[in-house]
Amino acid sequence: MKILDKYLLKTFLITFATVFVILFFIFILQTIWLFIAELAGKDLDFVLIIKFLMFSMPRIIPLVLPLSILLASIMTFGNLAENYEFAAMKSSGISLQRALRTLTVAIVIISFLAFIFANNVIPYAEFKFTNFRKNIAQVKPALAIAEGQFSEVGFYNIKVDKKSGENGNFLTGITIHKKSNTGDGSKIVIKAVDGELISSEKSSILQLVLNNGNYYEDIVPEKYEDRQKMPFAKSAFQKYTLNIDLSHLNPTNVDENNVTNTNTMLDVQELRYTIDSLNKSFKTEVVSYAENIHLRTGIPNTQPIYLQDTLGKYKSVPEDILSLYSLDQQSNILKNASSYLTSTNYSIEATKVDLANKQKNINNHLLAFYDKFVIAYACFMMFFIGAPLGAIIRKGGLGLPIIFAVLIFISFHFINTFGKRIAQENGMTPFLGAWMSSFILTPLAILLTYRATNDIGLINMDAILAPVQKLFKKLFPQKKQA
Missing domain, CATH: 1.10.287 (Helix Hairpins)
Incomplete structure (x- = not known):
C-alpha cells in the first residue's frame, strides 16, 4: 500500500469513527426518550437499564452507519479539496478514481460487515429486546408499579402509597381503577389497605393479593332518569386476588407482536x-x-x-x-x-x-428480508455520493458538509419509509418498496462521481446564466456610442 493510500485511509477512518460515535450517542438519546415512560419511575437498577440500552443499540446501526459514511466521506474529501491536496494529486497525475481505489475496498468490507451484522446481531438483539420488555415484570414485578402515581398495567391503573420488601412486592395504600371494555371510563374501583405481588418466571400471570379493602362498581340503570342518581354497588373483602396478564405490560400487544414484529428477529x-x-x-x-x-x-x-x-x-x-x-x-x-x-x-x-x-x-x-441487503448497498452508495460531493463543494469541517449530509440522508430515510409503508399495504411490491430509496439515489451517486471525475463542478452556472444574458441583450440592446 502506497503512502497516499495509507494517508487517505487513515484520514477517512478517523473521521468515520468520530462521526459514528457522535451520531450513535445522539440516536441512543433518542431511544431513551422514546422509551422514557418504561424507564422513568420504575425503580430500575443500573444493570437493567444497561441491558435495556444494549438490546436497543443494534437497531440503531442501520440508521447511523450510512449517515456516518456519507458525512465522513464529504468531510474527508472536502478537506482534501479545500486544502488544495487534490490539486497537488492531480498535478502529480493521480486521478480521483485512483484516490478512491483503496477507500472503495474499505467501503466494500464495511458493507459486507454491515450485512453480517444485520443478518445475525440485529435479529438476536430484537428477540432479546422484545422479550426483555415483556418479561421485565416477571423478574421484578414491582417495577411495573411506581409509588405515588397511577401506573397502567394491562386493563388496570394501579396506584400505591408505598412499596416495601426486598423486591418491592409488599404494597401499602392500594387504589385500582379497572378500565371499561366499552371505552367509557372506569366503572370499577378497588381500594385496599395493603397487598402483595406474586409472580413466576414460568407464568405470564401476575397475582396481586389484596387485604382488607372495598370493591366499588358503578351501576348503569336501564331507565335514563335513574342514571342521574349514580347508583353503585359496594362490597367489603378481607382477601381478594387480582390476576393481571403480564403481556399487557409491553405496549406492543403480544399477539400482534407475533404477526408484525417477529420478522425482525429472523436471519435470511x-x-x-x-x-x-x-x-x-x-x-x-x-x-x-x-x-x-x-x-x-x-x-x-x-x-x-x-x-x-x-x-x-x-x-x-x-x-x-x-x-x-x-x-x-x-x-x-x-x-x-x-x-x-x-x-x-x-x-x-x-x-x-x-x-x-x-x-x-x-x-x-419480505421487507425484513430485503432490508438486510439494502443496508449493505446503502453504505456503498452513500460513499459514492459523499466522496465526489466533498471534492466538488471543496468544504470540510462541520458546516456545509453536515447540511448536505442531513438533506441527503433525510431524503433517503423518507423515501425508504414511504416505500415500506406502501409496500406493507400491498400498494407496490415489497422489493420495490425496500429498494425505492436506493433506486432513486443511485443516479445521483453516478452523476456526482462523473462530475467530480471530470472536474465539472456541482452546477454549471454558465449553462444557466448564458441564455438569460442573451435574452436581456435582445430585450435591452446597448446603444452605440458616437
Missing part, C-alpha cells in the same frame, strides 16, 4: 423458510375459502340444473324460476336469499380483512 435463511410457508398457507386458504363459498351456494360446477315435473320427466329450469312457486313461497324464497346474501357478504368482508392482514404479514417479512 429463516426468513426464506418463513416466507415460503406463509405464501403456501395464504394460497391454500384462498382456494379453500373460494371452494367453501361455492359449495354453500349449492350450484354445481358444470352439470346443468333440471327439475322433475308431475309426470316424472325432467326439464330444464326456466329463466324466471320464481314463476314456478306461489306468491307466499316467492316471498319466503326472496327473504331467505336476502338473508343468505347478507350473511355471505359479512363472511367475505371478514375474510378479506383477515387475508389482508396475512398479506401484510408476508410483506413485512
